[in-house]
Every structure is written in C-alpha cells, then in structure tokens.
C-alpha cells in the first residue's frame with residue numbers, strides 16, 4: 001500500500017548492491033595471481049617494438065595510476081574517487097588513449113542500433129502477441145509459428161543470412177562497418193545519411209529476433225490471462241471487450257516489463273555477436289578486442305558500466321512493478 | 337418495471353401475470369469437435385416475479401453450465417446449441433454458435449441477467465482497484481456515468497450490508513474471502529439486474545458468512561433491487577431455506593421441479609429422494625427454515 005516506503009526500501013538495497021558490485025570490480029583484477037601490470041608490460045614488449053626505456057616508463061605510469069605501491073584500502077579509495085569523477089583510466093592496448101574516449105566512441109553506436117531495435121521490437125512484439133492471443137484461430141497459428149521460429153533462431157544465423165542476402169548477393173546494403181571509409185563521425189546530414197545505409201542490417205537482425213521473442217511471451221501470458229475468472233466475470237457484467245482487454249494487458253504486461261528493462265540494461269554491453277558479424281564499432285566489438293588484448297582497464301570499465309546499467313534497470317523494474325502490481329508492493333514491504 | 341406484459345400466442349399461458357423469465361430448451365455441449373459432451377440437454381425453467389428458484393444436483397450435473405448459458409457468457413469450448421430466454425417481453429436467442437453471438441448478448445449481460453460466479457475468489461483482476469471495477473461495471477451500459485456517481489451507489493449498497501466503505505479503495509488480495517464474496521455480490525447487483533444467477537455463492541464461506549450472504553440476497557429481492565434469482569447449489573439445506581421453487585438436475589436434465597415445500601415433503605422422482613435423503617433430516621430442516629424466516633423479519637424491521 002505504502003509506495004514511498006517500498007521505494008525507500010528498494011533504494012537502500014540497490015545502493016548496497018551497487019557498492020558490492022563496484023568493490024568486486026575493483027578487486028577482481030587485483031586478485032589475478034601476480035601483478036597484472038607485469039603481465040601487460042611483458043605482453044607489450046613481446047611485440048618487440050617497445051624499447052626497455054619506454055617499457056619502464058609505461059610500467060611506472062601504470063603503477064602510479066593504479067597506486068600499486070599503496071595499500072589495498074588506499075587503492076580502493078583512489079579507484080572510487082576516479083570512478084565517481086568519471087575517470088575510467090587508460091587503455092593498455094591503445095596506450096595512451098583513455099578508456100573514457102574508447103567507450104565514448106563505441107557506446108553511441110551500440111545505443112543507436114539497439115535502443116530503437118529494443119523499443120520497436122518490444123512494442124510490436126507485444127502488440128502482435130496480444131492480437132494473436134485475442135484473435136485466436138489462423139491468425140494465432142501463423143503468428144505463433146513464425147514468432148517461435150524467429151525467436152529460436154540464433155542472432156548470428158539471422159545476421160549472417162541477412163548479410164549474405166541483402167549485402168553480398170543483392171548488394172542493397174554495405175557489407176560491414178558503420179559508415180563509409182574516409183568519413184569521420186559528425187552530426188551532419190550527409191554523414192547520417194551515409195550511416196543509415198550501414199544501420200539497417202544490424203538493426204533488422206536485432207529487431208526481428210526481439211519481436212519474435214516478445215510476441216511468444218506476450219501471447220502465452222495473454223492466453224493464460226484470457227482464461228482467468230476475472231475475465232469471465234467482467235464479461236458477465238456486460239463490460240466491453242476493449243476494457244477487458246485492458247485488464248488482461250495490464251496483468252500480462254508484468255513479466256514483459258522485466259524483459260524490456262533487462263534488455264535496456266544490458267544494451268550498454270553491446271550486441272556482441274551482431275556487432276562482430278557486421279563489424280559495427282560498438283561496445284561489443286570494443287569488449288571483444290579488449291579481451292583478446294588483455295586490456296584490463298577497458299574490460300573493467302565495460303563490466304562496470306554493464307553492472308551499473310543492469311542494476312539501474314532492475315531497480316526501475318521493481319519500482320514499475322510496485323506501481324502496477326499492488327500484491328508485490330504489499331508482499332515486499334512486509335505488509336499484509 | 338412493468339411486469340404485465342404477457343407473451344402473445346403462448347399455448348400454455350401463465351395463470352398469473354407475474355412471470356419474470358422463461359427459459360426454454362437450453363442445450364449446451366462442450367467440445368465442438370468430434371467428441372462433444374452434452375452437459376445440458378434441453379432444459380426449460382420458469383421464474384415468477386420476485387421468486388427465488390433453487391437449482392440443485394450433484395457435482396458435475398451441469399448447473400454451472402446452465403448458469404453460464406443463462407448469463408450469456410458461454411465461450412469455447414462451451415457452445416449453447418439452442419435455447420431462448422423470454423424476459424421483459426423480449427425473447428433472447430441464447431445460442432452461441434458464432435463468435436459474434438458473444439457481442440450480440442452484451443447488452444443483456446449484467447443488467448437483464450447478471451451473474452454471481454462460483455469462483456468469486458478470483459473474479460477481480462489482481463491489479464484492479466475495486467473502485468475501478470465498480471466504475472467499469474456501472475459504465476458497461478451507461479458510458480456517461482461518472483466515477484463518483486458509480487461509487488456513490490456502491491457506497492450506499494455497502495452501507496446497506498454493513499460493509500466498511502473503505503473496501504472500495506482496496507485490491508482483491510486485501511479482502512478476506514467473505515468480504516470478497518459480499519463485494520462481488522454488491523457488484524453483481526449494481527445494475528439492478530432483473531435476473532441474477534447465483535452459482536454456489538456460499539460454497540467457500542463459513543456458516544455465519546453463508547447466512548449473511550443468503551440474507552443479503554433475500555433482502556435485495558425484497559427491496560426490488562433484482563426481480564428474481566436462480567440460486568445454484570448442491571447445498572440443499574440452504575436452498576430449502578431460501579427458494580420458492582426447486583429444480584433438481586441430474587446428468588444435464590431437470591428431473592423434477594415444483595414449489596420447495598411440496599418437493600421437499602413429497603418428492604416423486606427417485607433421484608430427488610436420493611438427493612434429499614443424503615443431505616436432509618426433515619425435522620432439522622423445518623427448524624432451520626423457522627430460524628431463517630425470523631432472522632429475515634428482524635432484518636426487515638431493522639432497515640428503515
């Protein structure tokens with residue numbers, strides 16, 4: 001009943017989770033046996049292009065940056081200070097590029113391709129699923145079969161099929177990348193026009209799969225709700241179908257909201273496979289390259305961003321749930 | 337509402353003008369495919385103005401199915417193959433062979449025939465405030481009504497039944513079983529239905545809540561909020577207290593019907609006798625009737 005108390009309680013819990021997540025993010029690279037900086041620097045020198053003088057310089061700058069000569073507690077405070085001022089450190093692999101810059105370049109591409117795909121896919125998927133459930137019959141059968149097929153299809157399959165069909169064979173869209181070679185990202189009409197032609201394939205491959213998944217979920221939820229006693233009763237009272245549909249929608253929506261929030265939350269991690277297939281310069285590609293290059297600061301930054309985003313998304317879900325479903329509010333705030 | 341309309345051209349015209357409703361030849365099947373199951377097989381019932389008709393029979397004999405056909409809420413896999421309901425001078429075709437029939441029946445639902453369902457516990461959407469349901473029910477046939485007007489009527493009815501008005505602000509999960517049951521009873525009768533189908537409204541209640549609910553229904557009939565009730569239950573003691581007429585159902589058909597007293601005291605059909613003997617001790621039954629009568633009269637005196 002008491003929404004304020006519910007929200008306050010949730011806020012406290014999520015702050016605790018956030019602190020734990022940040023702490024883990026700080027600790028994990030430091031728990032790796034040996035000094036990660038040693039490993040990195042020796043990796044750097046393996047290329048042979050780095051002189052021992054440069055190597056020493058790099059080493060010292062890392063030691064200083066991470067405060068590796070200080071106590072763990074002092075290191076943590078330094079780390080916290082940096083994280084909260086928005087300084088994610090310096091990349092090993094692209095030294096001396098800052099992680100902020102790398103992530104800042106990749107993130108807009110990931111968001112631009114995924115956010116519209118998730119939102120449009122979610123809305124269309126739910127509408128299609130609900131219509132299938134309410135209409136029944138042939139409508140339902142065809143929607144259900146195709147949705148199931150699409151949602152069960154792995155991302156990379158669809159991506160590769162689309163890439164092959166539309167780019168390689170038909171040549172309608174460019175094969176990979178996010179914009180034509182020689183252009184630099186900028187807010188100009190000509191650049192955006194160029195980028196849009198690269199945008200369609202990754203967007204489509206994401207949106208189609210998402211529509212399928214949402215439609216399947218919504219359909220089965222709505223069918224379940226349709227059989228509910230309250231539907232029968234509302235009907236017996238002469239309430240109009242569109243009103244009853246609203247009741248059903250509200251109840252069937254609940255699990256779907258979770259799906260949406262989690263999709264938005266993990267969005268900042270990039271659509272790894274899609275980005276790789278289409279050579280899209282998003283966070284997924286950045287993370288993939290960072291892992292192959294042992295670029296700890298980048299890996300750490302991306303995981304931190306993902307963690308925070310997922311926490312925020314979950315928090316949002318719980319708040320929305322609390323508003324929409326009075327039972328959850330009552331049960332969770334320990335009130336009957 | 338006028339009750340003097342006599343249906344023209346009926347061979348067996350009623351002896352008095354007080355007929356409220358007459359349902360004829362109702363046939364219901366489950367399935368629609370190859371393996372149809374006939375759950376109601378040519379049932380006809382008649383109900384006088386202000387009368388309570390008790391419908392009794394073993395579990396699975398088709399009472400709820402018949403109730404759903406009368407309340408016009410049959411949905412697949414239940415199909416009403418045939419049947420008419422004559423009420424207020426209008427003859428409604430009850431059959432639901434086309435999906436569009438559900439829409440065709442909507443104008444009658446809740447107002448001409450209303451329903452007090454067997455599963456009252458889950459009859460309110462968990463995410464819907466009771467006040468919103470009240471508003472939606474009142475607007476079902478009168479879209480212009482404001483939420484305040486709807487709630488005022490609901491409050492009035494709740495007060496009449498000694499229910500706290502605050503239940504309107506609640507969600508279903510915040511009410512006890514008995515409160516929910518009574519709340520649903522209030523909602524089912526909000527539109528002053530001519531005929532109410534009450535399908536085992538007392539089955540989930542303890543004895544004192546049962547009494548309260550039954551008295552509430554009786555009072556509503558006496559006050560003219562509704563004009564007739566088909567009271568479905570397998571609880572014969574309750575039925576013999578409240579109903580004017582009884583109809584005994586077995587395997588989809590009505591095997592015997594008549595005035596309650598006559599049927600209880602002098603059952604003709606062996607099935608009725610079996611049903612009565614299995615639940616009723618006549619001497620106890622008469623005593624209970626006395627109690628019920630007395631309590632309703634006190635109630636009458638109590639209400640202004």
Ligand SMILES: Nc1ncnc2c1ncn2[C@@H]1O[C@H](COP(=O)(O)OP(=O)(O)OP(=O)(O)O)[C@@H](O)[C@H]1O
Nearest residue numbers: 366373375394395396397398399400401402413570
């Ligand atoms: N959805 C269904 N599909 C198939 N058969 C059904 C369905 N619902 C009910 N039936 C059958 O129809 C018959 C009548 O059921 P109904 O619910 O009308 O019984 P009832 O008299 O109300 O019983 P109870 O006293 O237990 O409520 C039963 O034999 C039952 O098996």
Ligand SMILES: [Mg+2]
Nearest residue numbers: 399400401454
């Ligand atoms: Mg029943």
